[in-house]
Amino acid sequence: xxxxxxARPKYVGGAVKRREDPRLLLGRGRYVADIALAGTVHMAVVxxxxxxxxxxxxxASRALATPGVLTVLTWPxxxxxxxxxxxxxxxxxxxxxxxxxxADGVVRYVGQPVAVLVATTEYGAExxxxxxxxxxxxxxxxxxxxxxxxxxxxxxxxxGTNVVTTIAQDVGDVDAAFAAADRVYxxxxxxxRYAPMPMETRGVVAEVDPISERLTLTTSTQFPHLxxxxxxxxLGIPESRIRVVAPDVGGGFGAKCEFYCEELLAPLLALRLxxxxxxxxxxxxxxxxxxxxxxxxxxxxxxxxxxGTVTAVDARSWTSSGAAYSTLTTTPASIxxxxxxxxxxxxxxxxxxxxxxxxxxxxxxYRGAGHPQAVxxxxxxxxxxAADLGRDRVALRLQNSLTPAELPSDRGxxxxxxxxxxxxxxxYGFCLTRAAEMIGLDEDWPAQQAAARAEGRxxxxxxxxxxxxxxxxxxxxxxxxxxxxxxxxxxxxxSPHGQGHVTTFSQLVADELEIDIERITxxxxxxxxxxxxxxTFASRSxxxxxxxxxxxxxxxxxxxxxxxxxxxxxxxxxxxxxxxxAHVRGLPARSLSLGELAQASTAWNAPLPGGMSFxxxxxxxxxxxxxxxxxxxxxAKLAVDVQTGEVEILDYVxxxxxxxxxxxxxVEGQVHGGxxxxxxGTFMEDLPYDADGRPLARTLQDYTTPTASDMPWIRTxxxxxxxxxxxxxxxGAGEGGATGAPGALVNALQDALSVFxxxxxxxxxxxxxxxxxxxxxxxxxx
Amino acid sequence: MTQTTPRQPAPALHVVQVTVNGEPRDAAVPxxxxxxxxxxxxxxxxxxxxxxxxxxxxxxxxxxxGVAVRSCLLFAVQxxxxxxxxxxxxxxxxxxxxxxxxxxxxxxxxxxFCTPGFVCSLTALLAEDPAPxxxxxxxxxxxxxxxxxxxxNIVKAARQAAGREALS
Numbered sequence: 001x002x003x004x005x006x007a008r009p010k011y012v013g014g015a016v017k018r019r020e021d022p023r024l025l026l027g028r029g030r031y032v033a034d035i036a037l038a039g040t041v042h043m044a045v046v047x048x049x050x051x052x053x054x055x056x057x058x059x060a061s062r063a064l065a066t067p068g069v070l071t072v073l074t075w076p077x078x079x080x081x082x083x084x085x086x087x088x089x090x091x092x093x094x095x096x097x098x099x100x101x102x103a104d105g106v107v108r109y110v111g112q113p114v115a116v117l118v119a120t121t122e123y124g125a126e127x128x129x130x131x132x133x134x135x136x137x138x139x140x141x142x143x144x145x146x147x148x149x150x151x152x153x154x155x156x157x158x159x160g161t162n163v164v165t166t167i168a169q170d171v172g173d174v175d176a177a178f179a180a181a182d183r184v185y186x187x188x189x190x191x192x193r194y195a196p197m198p199m200e201t202r203g204v205v206a207e208v209d210p211i212s213e214r215l216t217l218t219t220s221t222q223f224p225h226l227x228x229x230x231x232x233x234x235l236g237i238p239e240s241r242i243r244v245v246a247p248d249v250g251g252g253f254g255a256k257c258e259f260y261c262e263e264l265l266a267p268l269l270a271l272r273l274x275x276x277x278x279x280x281x282x283x284x285x286x287x288x289x290x291x292x293x294x295x296x297x298x299x300x301x302x303x304x305x306x307x308g309t310v311t312a313v314d315a316r317s318w319t320s321s322g323a324a325y326s327t328l329t330t331t332p333a334s335i336x337x338x339x340x341x342x343x344x345x346x347x348x349x350x351x352x353x354x355x356x357x358x359x360x361x362x363x364x365x366y367r368g369a370g371h372p373q374a375v376x377x378x379x380x381x382x383x384x385x386a387a388d389l390g391r392d393r394v395a396l397r398l399q400n401s402l403t404p405a406e407l408p409s410d411r412g413x414x415x416x417x418x419x420x421x422x423x424x425x426x427x428y429g430f431c432l433t434r435a436a437e438m439i440g441l442d443e444d445w446p447a448q449q450a451a452a453r454a455e456g457r458x459x460x461x462x463x464x465x466x467x468x469x470x471x472x473x474x475x476x477x478x479x480x481x482x483x484x485x486x487x488x489x490x491x492x493x494x495s496p497h498g499q500g501h502v503t504t505f506s507q508l509v510a511d512e513l514e515i516d517i518e519r520i521t522x523x524x525x526x527x528x529x530x531x532x533x534x535x536t537f538a539s540r541s542x543x544x545x546x547x548x549x550x551x552x553x554x555x556x557x558x559x560x561x562x563x564x565x566x567x568x569x570x571x572x573x574x575x576x577x578x579x580x581x582a583h584v585r586g587l588p589a590r591s592l593s594l595g596e597l598a599q600a601s602t603a604w605n606a607p608l609p610g611g612m613s614f615x616x617x618x619x620x621x622x623x624x625x626x627x628x629x630x631x632x633x634x635x636a637k638l639a640v641d642v643q644t645g646e647v648e649i650l651d652y653v654x655x656x657x658x659x660x661x662x663x664x665x666x667v668e669g670q671v672h673g674g675x676x677x678x679x680x681g682t683f684m685e686d687l688p689y690d691a692d693g694r695p696l697a698r699t700l701q702d703y704t705t706p707t708a709s710d711m712p713w714i715r716t717x718x719x720x721x722x723x724x725x726x727x728x729x730x731x732g733a734g735e736g737g738a739t740g741a742p743g744a745l746v747n748a749l750q751d752a753l754s755v756f757x758x759x760x761x762x763x764x765x766x767x768x769x770x771x772x773x774x775x776x777x778x779x780x781x782x
Numbered sequence: 783m784t785q786t787t788p789r790q791p792a793p794a795l796h797v798v799q800v801t802v803n804g805e806p807r808d809a810a811v812p813x814x815x816x817x818x819x820x821x822x823x824x825x826x827x828x829x830x831x832x833x834x835x836x837x838x839x840x841x842x843x844x845x846x847x848g849v850a851v852r853s854c855l856l857f858a859v860q861x862x863x864x865x866x867x868x869x870x871x872x873x874x875x876x877x878x879x880x881x882x883x884x885x886x887x888x889x890x891x892x893x894x895f896c897t898p899g900f901v902c903s904l905t906a907l908l909a910e911d912p913a914p915x916x917x918x919x920x921x922x923x924x925x926x927x928x929x930x931x932x933x934x935n936i937v938k939a940a941r942q943a944a945g946r947e948a949l950s
């Protein structure tokens with residue numbers, strides 16, 4: 001019998017303040033642009049000014065004649081040495097459209113690297129860009145989806161088509177369901193192009209260590225371990241000779257979940273020049289050289305019975321994938337097609353999702369990847385159906401939502417790299433009901449709208465339900481070690497870019513070992529320090545990386561108990577772990593602390609029994625048992641000024657469920673940030689191209705993102721449905737905010753302007769001029 | 783990728799004498815050296831971050847004679863004789879100031895890249911007006927872009943630092 005003691009307060013579930021903040025607040029962060037190595041030279045990239053053109057000549061003589069310019073490289077100078085930029089989510093029958101690090105004779109988007117130069121100063125390198133003379137023969141640009149599908153101009157003529165991947169999802173008997181349907185609805189939705197736009201642009205510093213002759217690439221990335229593998233493959237250098245470091249990373253949201261040309265070019269130049277090579281992307285470059293996101297067209301047919309049961313969806317989508325594969329090219333289309341039905345039963349489902357080449361910047365993942373588009377499409381359809389059937393939109397959604405009793409539910413679809421879609425846990429109806437109640441969507445709402453309209457105010461409420469893939473594997477690694485002072489070091493393969501890993505991973509390990517959080521140091525982001533890892537994306541770090549860290553701490557604890565049994569010469573069953581120490585049962589004063597046990601297992605002790613390894617250290621690789629699905633309902637209430645077209649978001653509610661919460665403050669912060677990005681995409685952010693394929697947003701004055709006064713006060717409510725797929729019940733929380741917002745906001749705008757007969761099938765950006773176009777001109781006050 | 787005329791092999795250098803975070807500093811730099819680059823590259827004060835380079839995002843904000851300015855929009859030579867405070871000098875002793883503490887207390891930051899700019903601007907505002915109106919607080923925050931937080935917790939931090947009641 002153990003002696004009852006006061007329960008030690010748990011860190012997990014608590015609003016622990018972030019441990020990483022003081023350093024960053026004092027200006028002591030270390031981002032890639034902050035690294036100054038002696039002898040550094042500066043790389044600059046000559047980029048294509050044309051959307052589609054054949055390179056007829058490159059003359060670098062003026063640049064090379066300029067003092068300070070060390071070298072200029074074009075594709076023929078490097079083609080024998082470097083492989084193409086890898087794509088890791090191609091389907092077996094995807095047609096090859098890989099990008100080369102420098103244009104191989106044809107440029108296919110504005111911003112594509114054509115040549116690269118190095119100079120002794122950063123300003124000098126930028127000056128020299130204008131001295132590299134490139135001549136082009138213009139080709140017809142493929143700008144719109146219609147251009148691409150028409151196929152008159154092909155980006156890669158050898159492929160015979162611009163449609164390079166088609167993903168199929170087939171569930172049930174769709175044709176029979178449509179034959180039996182009472183009503184069939186068909187709509188086409190357009191989702192526009194916008195981008196993650198982290199506040200820190202990308203950047204790299206590459207150097208060759210003169211002693212080991214190993215290459216070190218410091219890069220602003222979400223997955224340094226994967227970059228190590230990509231770089232090894234592209235350069236033909238063994239991974240053992242490459243170290244990749246992700247220092248402080250100033251946001252990513254998917255834009256840094258890529259392997260980019262510059263991450264290959266700088267190491268190549270460092271190897272050739274034997275000097276550190278630095279390149280920091282400027283914002284004008286970022287807008288064309290870092291991946292874009294979102295742009296899709298969806299055509300959906302929906303089969304519905306008179307009682308409101310949605311029986312089937314037949315969906316086609318086209319993703320404007322840009323000029324070449326990115327590292328993660330098909331993932332948005334794959335997720336959209338696998339997840340379109342959201343929380344709704346819909347037993348019969350067919351999707352064909354096409355990735356289409358266009359002369360634009362490559363498109364890849366951005367917070368939610370393909371989820372936000374799918375949610376917008378499905379949630380708009382639920383409102384369309386409810387309006388047509390004269391049904392309450394909450395009731396119609398509830399009627400079609402899977403109930404907790406129906407879970408787990410194999411949805412019959414699959415997501416590339418992640419696997420089959422089997423919803424695990426959640427109470428979708430609860431989140432919906434609670435969100436509708438919090439936002440004030442009840443039987444009184446139409447009367448409120450009418451009263452406001454009488455005063456010239458157009459109010460709308462919009463809902464969006466979401467179920468999203470989180471916590472994908474395949475695995476994450478962790479090492480936990482203890483020194484003789486009892487200090488604990490946690491290594492994690494998941495490298496953060498603002499998510500607060502130091503705090504949440506400390507919480508998990510502190511609880512496992514029952515120690516104070518201050519004793520814990522969390523290390524990450526350096527492939528020499530943490531030799532194995534995957535990264536931070538797909539709402540996976542806390543759940544998968546966190547589980548690995550806590551499991552590794554458990555390994556340490558078990559070993560500490562074994563060491564204690566050996567030192568105390570008693571059976572391990574007579575010991576119990578409490579407050580960071582092994583205690584003899586019944587003799588609570590007789591104990592050995594973590595630090596003492598670490599001392600007892602160092603090299604200056606006799607060998608431990610049974611061939612147990614020296615030192616208190618535990619390693620664990622946590623493999624995901626399957627995808628964990630988080631869910632939420634977003635509810636937005638807004639007011640449209642029909643004289644100016646301005647939209648004011650009056651209230652915003654998110655009721656969400658990400659399983660067991662480690663730190664509610666951090667989870668809320670993730671929700672807020674995601675919603676802000678959804679608001680930006682719906683009302684402000686846009687990457688338009690002109691008819692010649694030239695991007696029109698080239699600064700943050702053109703690409704406008706929300707500021708503080710654009711934001712509503714977001715109200716959140718949580719529920720926790722732990723997943724059995726994770727040893728601690730944790731799911732992901734990083735992306736849901738961005739996933740739900742566009743659908744809820746567009747539905748709210750529709751609700752506000754329905755009286756004008758508008759029928760919204762475009763996701764945005766609903767800038768004031770576009771909103772004003774929805775308002776009849778003969779409105780007395782318009 | 784700024785288009786410029788070919789530079790002279792050895793550009794003329796100009797001595798800039800400034801007081802940075804209370805210490806006299808001087809260096810000879812080309813006339814076109816931006817203040818942000820001067821602080822970061824010449825003086826090694828990398829806490830000032832450059833997010834856009836065209837005066838929109840506010841990450842590079844520093845205090846010039848007590849006034850919040852975008853260091854990417856000034857040449858270093860323009861600040862000759864001035865006193866500059868960067869994020870490294872906001873706290874005199876390495877402990878968090880009330881503005882900095884408010885950011886930690888309210889989770890007003892995630893990746894931390896934009897944070898120095900917010901801290902500098904709020905510090906300047908509160909030095910000039912210890913009890914700012916909501917309007918002034920909002921105007922100050924609107925001069926900065928953050929991509930992580932959705933601003934709600936930054937607003938909370940700003941209100942705490944300004945001694946305003948918390949919003950719920």
